Amino acid sequence: MGYFHSVRLEEDKCKGCTNCIKHCPTEAIRVREGKARIIQERCIDCGECIRICPNHAKIAVGDDLTALAAYRYRIALPAPAVVSQFAGQAKLEHILGALKALGFDAIYEVALAAEMVARATRRYLDNYGGKRPLISPACPAVVGLIQVRFPSLVEQILPLVTPVDLAARLARLEGMKATGLPLEAVGTFFISPCPAKITAARQPQGKRVGPDGVIPLATVYGDILKGLSSALPYPSRAGATGYGWGHSGGENASIGGRRLLEVDGIHHVIEVLTRIEAGDFQDIEYIEAQACPGGCVGGALMVQNPYLAKLELRQLVRDLPSRSMDLPVTEKDLRAEPVYPRPALQLDDDLATAIEKMRRLEATQAMLPGLDCGSCGSPSCRALAEDIVQGEAQDTDCVFVLRERVRVLAEEVVELARKLPPSMARPERGDEDAPSGNR
Amino acid sequence: MPSLKLSFPVRARDFLAGGNGAAHIRQVLQQVGFPPEIIRRAAIAAYEAEMNIIIHSYGGELKAHITPGAITITAVDDGPGIPDIELAMQEGYSTAPREIQEMGFGAGMGLPNIRRCADELEIKSGAGQGTTVNIIIYNR
Ligand code: SF4
Ligand code: SF4
Numbered sequence: 001m002g003y004f005h006s007v008r009l010e011e012d013k014c015k016g017c018t019n020c021i022k023h024c025p026t027e028a029i030r031v032r033e034g035k036a037r038i039i040q041e042r043c044i045d046c047g048e049c050i051r052i053c054p055n056h057a058k059i060a061v062g063d064d065l066t067a068l069a070a071y072r073y074r075i076a077l078p079a080p081a082v083v084s085q086f087a088g089q090a091k092l093e094h095i096l097g098a099l100k101a102l103g104f105d106a107i108y109e110v111a112l113a114a115e116m117v118a119r120a121t122r123r124y125l126d127n128y129g130g131k132r133p134l135i136s137p138a139c140p141a142v143v144g145l146i147q148v149r150f151p152s153l154v155e156q157i158l159p160l161v162t163p164v165d166l167a168a169r170l171a172r173l174e175g176m177k178a179t180g181l182p183l184e185a186v187g188t189f190f191i192s193p194c195p196a197k198i199t200a201a202r203q204p205q206g207k208r209v210g211p212d213g214v215i216p217l218a219t220v221y222g223d224i225l226k227g228l229s230s231a232l233p234y235p236s237r238a239g240a241t242g243y244g245w246g247h248s249g250g251e252n253a254s255i256g257g258r259r260l261l262e263v264d265g266i267h268h269v270i271e272v273l274t275r276i277e278a279g280d281f282q283d284i285e286y287i288e289a290q291a292c293p294g295g296c297v298g299g300a301l302m303v304q305n306p307y308l309a310k311l312e313l314r315q316l317v318r319d320l321p322s323r324s325m326d327l328p329v330t331e332k333d334l335r336a337e338p339v340y341p342r343p344a345l346q347l348d349d350d351l352a353t354a355i356e357k358m359r360r361l362e363a364t365q366a367m368l369p370g371l372d373c374g375s376c377g378s379p380s381c382r383a384l385a386e387d388i389v390q391g392e393a394q395d396t397d398c399v400f401v402l403r404e405r406v407r408v409l410a411e412e413v414v415e416l417a418r419k420l421p422p423s424m425a426r427p428e429r430g431d432e433d434a435p436s437g438n439r
Numbered sequence: 440m441p442s443l444k445l446s447f448p449v450r451a452r453d454f455l456a457g458g459n460g461a462a463h464i465r466q467v468l469q470q471v472g473f474p475p476e477i478i479r480r481a482a483i484a485a486y487e488a489e490m491n492i493i494i495h496s497y498g499g500e501l502k503a504h505i506t507p508g509a510i511t512i513t514a515v516d517d518g519p520g521i522p523d524i525e526l527a528m529q530e531g532y533s534t535a536p537r538e539i540q541e542m543g544f545g546a547g548m549g550l551p552n553i554r555r556c557a558d559e560l561e562i563k564s565g566a567g568q569g570t571t572v573n574i575i576i577y578n579r
Binding site for chain 1: 440445465471473475478486506
């Protein structure tokens with residue numbers, strides 16, 4: 001079955017510079033024939049390549065405002081981090097108002113759902129006796145990373161719904177109740193800081209769980225900015241703890257508890273997950289892990305500097321009540337879809353074949369120079385060895401192996417050139433006894 | 440039958456690189472596709488064996504021999520050896536020097552941990568002769 005990915009390559013912009021291949025946390029990119037290629041099974045849509053590409057050849061495909069036309073009642077679901085992008089310039093009510101003015105009938109703040117999830121998480125942690133630490137499901141890039149690179153940790157992902165999905169469910173119900181419209185007529189649109197959340201909302205899960213559409217913040221940034229001064233204010237219902245989810249540490253702060261760890265930046269997340277997989281960190285209750293630097297304020301589809309955005313977000317919510325009133329949510333609303341491993345790094349389905357391939361992989365790697373330069377189009381010498389074993393590359397793709405081959409060949413050519421055909425060969429020295437032509 | 444051999448030199452007192460060999464073994468086992476529980480046991484055993492070389496010996500080697508049916512991990516070192524193996528197998532018994540225990544290592548759990556993870560365990564050692572620890576984990 002096809003796996004939808006929001007991260008794509010705009011081929012004509014790609015120069016094949018190999019900058020992106022080295023930053024991908026799942027080694028999902030190769031440069032072949034001068035263009036970057038994304039290995040679909042491995043991509044987790046974290047947006048690292050979008051951030052790093054100097055030519056802006058990597059893009060995230062989401063919805064735009066034309067998607068609203070398919071519904072009669074449209075609800076915007078702004079991520080908590082989204083308001084940080086305008087925070088220096090307007091109050092929360094005005095930011096929400098400017099968002100609504102883009103064509104929405106109502107707004108359901110994801111921050112509100114985040115508070116409900118935080119309460120449910122606290123209850124869950126209080127009664128939990130299983131393997132520790134539990135890991136937050138809120139960042140889909142981290143969930144993808146676990147599925148692909150740390151499949152044994154899938155069972156440690158907290159089995160609760162994410163704020164986005166909960167917001168979509170509750171907004172839909174509220175919308176139906178307010179208008180009397182049927183389910184299909186009510187559309188929910190998440191305003192996303194990142195490509196991972198676009199992807200998460202698009203996976204074929206059968207039921208309508210998440211939002212109906214996902215609009216990248218960058219797509220509507222300019223429109224919201226323009227409307228800030230003129231739009232009618234729209235009341236906020238969420239509290240400061242919910243909006244805190246927009247930056248790293250905010251989720252943990254809203255849960256509260258004894259030993260909660262927070263980590264942000266995908267390469268730091270990898271370090272922590274590696275330790276957890278090795279059996280460490282068992283005295284930690286819960287890990288808030290976010291792929292982006294600073295958390296969602298640093299999302300790849302955000303516009304502002306993440307550190308400034310974090311500051312602005314904190315200042316903006318200073319006037320909010322610390323948390324909102326309790327809204328009714330049911331156990332069913334809070335239940336998450338199960339997460340399964342996606343072991344895309346496995347060499348083969350058959351154990352014996354995989355061992356044989358690994359043996360060849362290790363031997364091949366030992367023959368490569370170990371410079372990890374990326375010139376071959378694979379992210380490291382080991383990755384090239386893997387590609388060779390999988391039949392997707394050859395050892396001469398390594399420029400150093402190739403040069404060595406050429407050198408040996410050149411020497412052979414020189415050697416051969418010295419050897420004249422026998423009919424012309426003349427002994428070089430001590431030729432008295434040698435047969436010669438007519439004297 | 441396909442089989443794969445790995446080997447890593449381990450230096451005495453090299454805590455910064457400590458665990459690299461075991462980490463590589465874990466990664467290989469994962470990429471090959473062993474069940475998570477087998478990988479977990481092999482990784483813990485390899486890690487403890489590697490740390491034992493770092494803490495107690497003058498240096499040595501960590502090796503792994505991988506077949507579909509079994510993972511064999513061998514730690515060979517050049518060192519003072521274990522004078523009383525039975526005693527060393529007791530939880531909490533440690534001959535690690537105090538400064539290492541103060542770093543949080545050498546708490547006397549190494550060999551007991553390895554025994555819990557191993558299906559078969561064989562230790563060859565004697566005072567002044569170095570130590571060889573052989574660990575087998577069956578894939579079943
Ligand atoms: S960073 Fe990647 S996508 Fe961007 S131009 Fe270079 S190779 Fe192409
Ligand atoms: S940290 Fe936030 S913005 Fe970044 S990938 Fe995760 S969910 Fe998306």
